[in-house]
Structure formats: C-alpha cells, structure tokens
Amino acid sequence: MEADAAKLIGAGLAMLGTIGAGLGIGILVSGAVQGIARNPDASGDVQTNMILGIAFAEAVAIYCLVVALLIIFVG
C-alpha cells in the first residue's frame, strides 16, 4: 500500500474517536436540561457549567481531528 493511501485511511480511522465526544456531550446536555427543568432560577449557573463541560468533552474530539490533520498534512 502506498504511503498516501495509508495516510488517508489513517486519517479516516482517527476520526472515529468523535463518537465518544458526541455521546459525552449528549449525556452532559441531558443532565443540564433536566437541571434547568427542575430549577429554572439556576439556569444561568447551569448553563455556564454546561458550556464549560461541553468544551472539555469537545476537546477530546478536537484531539482526534488534530491527529487526523497531522497525519494528512505533516509526514
């Protein structure tokens, strides 16, 4: 197999890690929405913490993307 073909396959496989991020963010937002439904007055606090948690969960997906981009564009 040539290096170019292996690079593309590797980049495609690296992106499978985003499944975890999608699941994580879904669970997180579900908890946040339930919290807001229970206590609408705290919605500002809950929303801020939810955005923080989403950034953490999404960072893992971004690591996968960075690995895929590094595979394609650098060596």
Add this chain to the structure above:
Amino acid sequence: MDRPRPRIFRIPNRYLVLILLVLGFLAARIYHPVLPHIQVAPEVVFTINLPIVGTFAWTNTMTAMVIADVIMLLIAFSVRRSVRSGSLVPKGFSGAIEALIEVLYNMTESTAGKWAKKIFPWFGAITVFVLIVNWTELIPGVDTVGKIELAKEHGNPMQQVFDNVYTIMPAVDHEEVENDEGMFTLIPFVRTLSTDLNFTVALALISVTMTQVYGYQALGPGYFTKYLNFKALWNFFKNPMGIIDFGVGLLEIVSEISKILSFSFRLFGNIFAGTVLLFVIGTLVPVLAPTIFYLLEVFVGLIQAFVFGMLTMVFMSQAMMGHGDH
C-alpha cells in the same frame, strides 16, 4: 414604509447585498478558487539577518499578532476617554465593553470569591485577545491575499489580473502538471494567529505557570503539598492508604502537564480545522455555502476564546483555594 431603511452610501442595504452577491458569483466563475497549500507550520514571509540571533524569519502569523495588538490597543484607548470623563453610564461602544467586562467579572466573583481581583485581569485579557485573534480569520483578505512563490510541491499556474496583481488558477490539464516545475502557490500575508502552535502553546504555558505562581502566593509553600503529599506518607502506619495518596499527588503533576497540552490543542484544533473547512468549502461551493460556515466560525471562535479564559480562571481559583475548603 415610514421607518428609515438602513443604507450605506445612499443605497439601501438589501441592494448592496444583492450587488455583492452578483459580483461574488461572477468573480467565482471567472477566477475559480483554488485549494491553497495547507500546512500546520506558518509560512515565512521574509527573513532578516539579525546580529546576535542570526536568521530571523517573520511568519504571516506574526503579522496577525501585530494586527490583533493594534486592535486591542485601539479598543483600550477608545474606552479610556469615556472612562476618564467620569460619567457613570458610558454610551455606545464603551457601554458594550463595560457590559462585557461586567459579565466576565461577575463570573469571576462567583467562582473565585475574594481572589477575583487578582484573577480577573488574566481571564479578561486572555478572553478578549483570543477572541480578536479568532475573529480575524473572518475578515476578507486574511488567508487569501499574499505573495506568489514558486511551489516546492504541487502548484498551480498563475494568471495576471491587473498590473502586478496575479492570481492562481486551477490546473486545466492533468498532463500539464505532471512535472510540477514552474508552478506557483500563494503565501498569505496574514494567517490566523490561533493556527500557529507557537501562540497556543505559549499562552497555555503562561496560563498554567501563572496558576502555580498564584497558588504559591495564596497558600505559601504548602501549595506544593498538593503534588508532594508527604503528610500522607508520614501517616503510613496509621493509614496504609497513604502511599496511594502520595501517588495521587504525583499524578497531579502529570495532570498539570496535560492541562498545557489540552489548552493548546483545543484552541489550535478548533481554529485550524475551521480555517481548513473554510478553504475547502470556499473551493468546492464558492457562491453561497461559505456564509453558513462563516457563522459557524463566529460561534466557534467566541466559544473557544471564552473557554480558554474561563478554564484559566477556574484553575487559578482552584489553586488559590486549595483542597481543604470542601
């Protein structure tokens, strides 16, 4: 039909948008966009020979940094005048900046409590600077206007538009570019600063180092018992789990290093992927589709700047409070 319609240069905005759409469509038909050469490292625009340092390469991200600095100084000086005038309710742009600062400061106070005044400058400065840097990628001309050089790898033929203004055209025949000699590529003058790993890693290092410094200032040398938990070790005979607590303390050092990596790669990955996405969509569907992705990039840039600053603030306040408070 009574309200004044918004207009620039005495033309209502909707006609201006229509004219620009038609011009954009014509420009995309005549000079079809070409996928630029994408690389992780920023491209060198020119090199200078300095006496002690040697060869200094000025990259296109450094130009973006200077532009972001100038924008931030302009914002600061324009707010300074209304702060100096002493009115309690500033109007216009200064009012907007005051609202932003108030939102950020309230967040800092609710998380950090009494340390808010020390932590807030870091939160505010990092958020505003990274926000300006992220939104620079949306200005037309960034990543597209540059100088044309001979390509080392795959290039494209170039075509003259005006005097001294050239553009890169897509390759017409596949047989022509077989030998890849004499083909050109574009080096942009300005490239988004957040796509430069130097910037994101440097900012992450500053953030994590200042967290440790503030932790030491707040708790004294006892701050380092978070990492080297000798108290749990001396209590080994009372509580055999002390060895594990000591190990957990050592793992905190690893966690700090992973924070550096996580900060830098989160910002880099989001913005770099955003610019690659804009390039690719701009090449495939140049006429209307980039608008949606520009909106996505506005949102992503805002969120990533806010998250960088807010995580810095949360880690600083956690370091200053120590673990004994809960």
